[in-house]
Amino acid sequence: MDSLIILTADSNGGYPVPAVRGGAVSTLVEHLIDDNENRQCFKIELVSLYNKKAKMKAQKYQNTVFQWIKVPVEIKWLDKLFFNIVRAFFPSKKSISYRSVFSLLFYVVKARKKIKHTSATVLVENNIILSWALKGLFKSKSRKYFYHLHNVPRVNGYARKILNSASGYLCVSNYVAEQIEDNKNPIGPIPKDKVKILRNCIDSAVFNINTVDVKIEEIKSRYGIKDDDQVILFSGRISIEKGVDQLLKAMQIISHSKKFKILVVGSYIHGEKSKNTEFETSLKKLNNGLKNAVIFTGYIDQLELKYYYQIARLTVLPSMWEEPAGLTMLESMACGTPVITTDAGGIPEYVGDCAIVLERDKRLPEHIANSILRLIDDDELYEWYVNNGLNLISSSYNQDGYAVRLLTLLNKIDVENLN
Structure with missing residues (x-):
């Protein structure tokens, strides 16, 4: 069974996994660990922002170990202050992107310590800033890391070197893939042989025609x-x-x-x-x-x-x-x-x-x-x-087989890069 560490955090409110507070990326990561419970494709270590309800829900998982990062109250206060300042003085900006910037930076520092001494494959969920947690840790080519992009990157996070050295990129659509393959994108151009499509899915146990x-x-x-x-x-x-x-x-x-x-x-x-x-x-x-x-x-x-x-x-x-x-x-x-x-x-x-x-x-x-x-x-x-x-x-688009699709694509990228 492959070992996989998943980094998941954002600047839009810091949604945990399991997705007890919602959030598209957190929901999809939860689909992955749910399917992995049945398929047992990976031994997963998931680094998530702490949430009491999420920690309680996480107790049901046997094939996922949760590493919780608890953000101090002082940092959450800074987030709130900064967010309100952006909303008040820069109304034209997409202020939601500044919702939890300081919490994100705190997560990066703590996550780096958790992945420093592991040989497991790392999957970075969406946020390019999480690249900072990887800097200097992957000098050996035997250590692999991949990006799972749910959105088109708008910044490179001053992390060009670590981005260019990634083993591969999984994109949720051809649209996202085409954007990062273009040299006009902040992280582009990404070589086509490093890019694969992993389409989103939904939980048919939740969304269905059965009613009450x-x-x-x-x-x-x-x-x-x-x-x-x-x-x-x-x-x-x-x-x-x-x-x-x-x-x-x-x-x-x-x-x-x-x-x-x-x-x-x-x-x-x-x-x-x-x-x-x-x-x-x-x-x-x-x-x-x-x-x-x-x-x-x-x-x-x-x-x-x-x-x-x-x-x-x-x-x-x-x-x-x-x-x-x-x-x-x-x-x-x-x-x-x-x-x-x-x-x-x-x-x-x-x-x-x-x-x-x-x-x-x-x-x-x-x-x-x-x-x-x-x-x-x-x-x-x-x-x-x-x-x-x-x-x-x-x-x-059923979540059944989502973990299998991920495993297949990671292995496929590896083979193509070796050739």
Whole structure:
């Protein structure tokens, strides 16, 4: 059994593994260790930021040893202060990237000590800054380390040498792979023979068409949703990049035609309550124009989320940035709810023709509105998207075999680099 050390930490809130606070990367790492429990491909040592609930959940794992890094209160206080300063004085910046910078640096120092005397293969999950934990430790070519990129790198972290010496790169989509192979990217150009695609997956035990009527009725009662309401759902972080404003503008076009309810599931920062940002304020003004048909639920736990997808007639996810892949599209389809989305980044690769994919142009709200009405009014077309979405998930995006796919790709990169 191969030994594998996984480094996972970010600057967007410091999500632990198991993913008790959410976070796309943490969720996917949890899928990996879950599948590894059954497949036993690796003996895993996972270096995670400490969280009490995560530590309790981690007790069930037999093939993963957890190394917890507990960030001092003083450093968390610095994170909060710095984050608020960025938000206040640099509103144009993507401030969420500065959510836990000092915690990340603390993690790097502690993680370095934990991997210093090991011969195991190291897998760096997404964050290029984690490269600092590797500097000077891999002088022997027998020691291997790989990067698992969930996003397109925007910095090289002043770590060019360690990046260039990596054994290989696993990318969540062809879009991400093409970006790092380009010399315009901060870490590029990465040679093609070092790059492989490891597509994201979802947990079909969580996201599926199995339902609990009592749970559905409880949620509908909580939000005042009637049986004849046409529920349109958005799921994701409340930010301009995710395009929820595009959905609300679309709903203004067609709000008079049917009895709609719009469920906006998510918060500015995953797992935390609303901060009443300027963008959120603008959304609430749009809601006023929709006669308060929009319901802002805030963060919803993963185990609850499938019922929200099931309540919805449609899910609209009009991402406006170059989304590397997009898990929410897969989650919705797994729950039997058709998806309307955009041609952003790797999304078209993932959904294929099993979702309605729209161009991000000035007429996007209009196109969203027309697509909503088209799906609602055409039962045959609606069922086509339901069935093809379910088939796509079962054939391509189930977490079963995720650890095997990782092992196969790591070995394949090794062989190609030796040749």
